Amino acid sequence: xxxxxxxxxxxxxxxxxxASITTRGxxxxxxxxxxxxxxxxxxxxxxVCVRCRALANARESVRLVRVRPxxxxxxxxxxxxxxx
Numbered sequence: 001x002x003x004x005x006x007x008x009x010x011x012x013x014x015x016x017x018x019a020s021i022t023t024r025g026x027x028x029x030x031x032x033x034x035x036x037x038x039x040x041x042x043x044x045x046x047x048v049c050v051r052c053r054a055l056a057n058a059r060e061s062v063r064l065v066r067v068r069p070x071x072x073x074x075x076x077x078x079x080x081x082x083x084x
Contacts (some may be wrong), residue, residue: 001028002046003036009045010034011052031055 002009010030012020020028029035032051 001030002039002043003034004039004043006036006039007046008049009047009052010036010049011056031059 001012010028010032012028012030016029020026026037027035028038030049030052032049032055034049
């Protein structure tokens with residue numbers, strides 16, 4: 001989303017987008033923490049905010065990581081059974 005009077009496009013998550021429209025009078029909070037008013041829909045896109053891009057990429061990476069549940073016992077339990 002391009003900031004009014006700015007040359008930077010910021011990333012705004014869905015929850016903040018809704019809150020900005022309904023309770024903050026159109027003031028958006030970007031992933032990087034910048035507060036801004038949206039530019040016109042006719043405005044040329046600006047450069048991408050480097051911090052927003054890094055934070056958006058980090059969020060996506062976390063979503064893609066699979067967490068495997070630990071088995072009961074694991075390696076250490078098997079080793080202790082062999083010692084018995």
